[in-house]
Amino acid sequence: MKKFIIALLLSPLMAFANPIDDSCPQFVLRGAPVSQLPVGTTQYLCKSNYAIHYRYDTKTAEYVVEHITLESITGPAKRKDDFRADPSIPKQYQSVLADYAGFPYDRGHLAPGADNTQNDTVMSESFFLSNMVPQVPNHNRGIWKQLETAVRNWVLEGKDIYVVSGTIYSQGYQTIGAGKVGPILGAALAGAGHALVGISAISEESKERAQAILPDVPVLEVPRIVELSELVLIAVPDEELPDLVNGLAVAGVWQPGQIVLHTSAAYGVEVLHPAVLAGVIPLALHPAMAFTGTSMDIARLADCYIAVTAPAPVLPIGQALAVEMGGEPVVISEAQRPQYAEAIATASQFSAAIVDQATNLLGEIGIENPGRIVAPLIRSAVDNALGQAGDASRLGFTGLDD
Numbered sequence: 001m002k003k004f005i006i007a008l009l010l011s012p013l014m015a016f017a018n019p020i021d022d023s024c025p026q027f028v029l030r031g032a033p034v035s036q037l038p039v040g041t042t043q044y045l046c047k048s049n050y051a052i053h054y055r056y057d058t059k060t061a062e063y064v065v066e067h068i069t070l071e072s073i074t075g076p077a078k079r080k081d082d083f084r085a086d087p088s089i090p091k092q093y094q095s096v097l098a099d100y101a102g103f104p105y106d107r108g109h110l111a112p113g114a115d116n117t118q119n120d121t122v123m124s125e126s127f128f129l130s131n132m133v134p135q136v137p138n139h140n141r142g143i144w145k146q147l148e149t150a151v152r153n154w155v156l157e158g159k160d161i162y163v164v165s166g167t168i169y170s171q172g173y174q175t176i177g178a179g180k181v182g183p184i185l186g187a188a189l190a191g192a193g194h195a196l197v198g199i200s201a202i203s204e205e206s207k208e209r210a211q212a213i214l215p216d217v218p219v220l221e222v223p224r225i226v227e228l229s230e231l232v233l234i235a236v237p238d239e240e241l242p243d244l245v246n247g248l249a250v251a252g253v254w255q256p257g258q259i260v261l262h263t264s265a266a267y268g269v270e271v272l273h274p275a276v277l278a279g280v281i282p283l284a285l286h287p288a289m290a291f292t293g294t295s296m297d298i299a300r301l302a303d304c305y306i307a308v309t310a311p312a313p314v315l316p317i318g319q320a321l322a323v324e325m326g327g328e329p330v331v332i333s334e335a336q337r338p339q340y341a342e343a344i345a346t347a348s349q350f351s352a353a354i355v356d357q358a359t360n361l362l363g364e365i366g367i368e369n370p371g372r373i374v375a376p377l378i379r380s381a382v383d384n385a386l387g388q389a390g391d392a393s394r395l396g397f398t399g400l401d402d
Contacts, residue, residue: 019044020032020044020046020051020053020065023044023046023051024046024051026067027046027050027051027065027066027067027162028051028065028067028162029067029162032051032053032065032164033053033063033065033164033166037055037062041055041056041057042054042055042056042062043056043089043093045086045088045089045130047111047125047128047131048116048118048121048122048125049066049072049111049115049116049118049122049125049126050064050065050066050111050115050116050126050131051064051065051066052064052110052130052131054086054089054093054130056090056093058167059093059094059095059099060095060130060132060133060134060167061110061130061131061132061133061166061167062166062167063110063164063165063166063167064110064111064131064164064165064166065162065163065164066111066115066162066163066165067160067161067162067163068115068151068152068155068161068162068163069155069160070155070156071118072115072116072117072118072122073114073115073117073152073155073156074117075117075118075119075122076117076119077116077117077118077119077120077122077123078117078123079113079114079123080120080123080124080127081127082124082127083097083107083127083129083132084097084127084128084129085097085128085129086128086129086130086131088130089130094129094130095129095130095132096129097129099129100134105134105135105136105137105193106134106135106136106137106140106141107129107132107134107135108132108133108134108135108140108144109126109131109132110131110132110133110165110166111126111131111163111165112126112148113126113127114148114152115148115152133167136193136324138323138324139320139323139324142323143316143319143320143323143329144320147316151163181235181263181287181291183199183209183212184291184297184298184301185233185235185263185287185325186199186217186233187298188298188301188324188325188326189233189321189324189325196217197217197218197228197229199217199218199219199220199225207219222244222248223248223251223253226248226253226254226255226258227253227255229258230257230258230259231258231259231260231261232258232259232260232261233261233262233263234260234261234262234263235262235263236262236264238264238265238266238267241262241264241267241271242267242271245260245262245271245272245274245275246274248274248275249274249275249277249278250274252278254274254275254278254279254280255278255279255280256278256279256280257279257280257281258275258279258280258281259280259281259283259317260272260275260280260281260282260283261283261284261285261318261321262283262284262285263284263285263286263287264284264286265286265288265307265337265340265341265344265345266337266338266341267284267337268284268309268332268333268334268337269282269283269284269309269310269311269334270334271284272284281314281317282310282311282314283308283309283310283314283317283318283321284307284308284309284310284318284337285306285307285308285309285318285321285322285325286306286307286340286344287301287304287305287306287325287327288304288305288306288307288330288344289301289303289304290348298326301325301326301327302326302327304326304327304328305327305328305329305330306322306325306327306328306329306330307330307332307337307340308322308329308330308331308332309331309332309333309334309337315331319331355371355374358370358374359371359374362374
């Protein structure tokens with residue numbers, strides 16, 4: 001039987017060999033991670049079906065390790081939802097139900113209840129708050145749940161699975177580019193619970209847009225943004241992206257473990273190679289919609305598909321960010337990216353040209369407000385064409401960023 005180790009959202013501060021290896025080695029395959037946090041500020045816990053490295057300062061697990069077996073996911077125990085403090089942790093460091101009261105976050109499992117079904121005792125242990133971290137609801141019930149289900153399906157297929165689920169404690173998200181796209185995606189991430197601590201804006205128009213969409217986010221120089229951030233969102237014109245990434249690499253600004261995300265339709269993650277050499281995690285996310293640069297775009301993201309290109313190990317991170325932006329992730333491989341970009345450009349340019357030509361012709365014969373005349377026709381014609389295109393129409397390729 002093949003054995004697999006799956007790492008989900010790991011903290012970067014890890015080495016190998018720790019007390020879990022001695023106390024509950026059944027949950028690890030090649031040694032459990034060890035945090036570099038000071039001695040006395042954390043606690044290692046062995047449960048019936050998983051082990052925890054618990055942080056006193058955050059009152060959450062830094063990570064949980066588990067060995068998922070057929071027996072653990074096909075038992076008779078049913079979910080009880082008996083969330084409660086973990087009595088094995090000193091009282092002053094326990095997470096309690098009141099910690100979650102009044103906040104819009106789920107108590108998100110690291111070792112899921114559905115992985116702990118052997119009996120009621122094991123199931124109940126999975127609801128200790130030491131096994132929980134605050135999660136944005138649409139993340140916890142969306143892409144995270146899908147990932148957990150996929151892992152259990154692999155076990156049902158006969159695979160032997162070891163999982164390490166952990167947390168990343170972020171100082172904030174940074175956005176490079178206050179054009180029409182960057183502030184909107186930044187605002188969407190802020191709405192999902194992320195902290196924004198900086199945006200780059202050069203022209204007066206971009207500064208005004210940043211102020212209108214993200215009034216409390218300071219405008220910073222690009223190198224300073226990268227220095228401060230754990231996730232950098234780059235939303236610049238296609239032709240500027242390679243030089244920007246390479247220039248920051250030459251300056252030595254990129255940091256190991258940093259997530260770098262660009263929004264270009266034309267590029268996958270290869271364009272981020274100079275940053276990857278410095279140890280960053282590369283992601284390419286392109287929302288398939290035409291942006292106005294106004295707040296109405298935030299609501300429109302809910303009907304938008306987002307093309308996600310990423311190395312396989314970090315693809316779930318890209319998908320999760322797409323969901324948190326409000327869109328539906330669609331995986332596009334590096335090799336498929338040029339054809340995807342051509343489809344986006346075709347849809348955007350042709351639709352704009354058709355509207356322009358039709359309204360000009362009507363204007364020449366004296367029709368006032370010609371856009372009002374052609375709008376219902378164009379919408380119905382596009383709907384009919386998309387319906388005839390079948391499943392391909394679900395990608396919603398309605399525009400290209402500019």
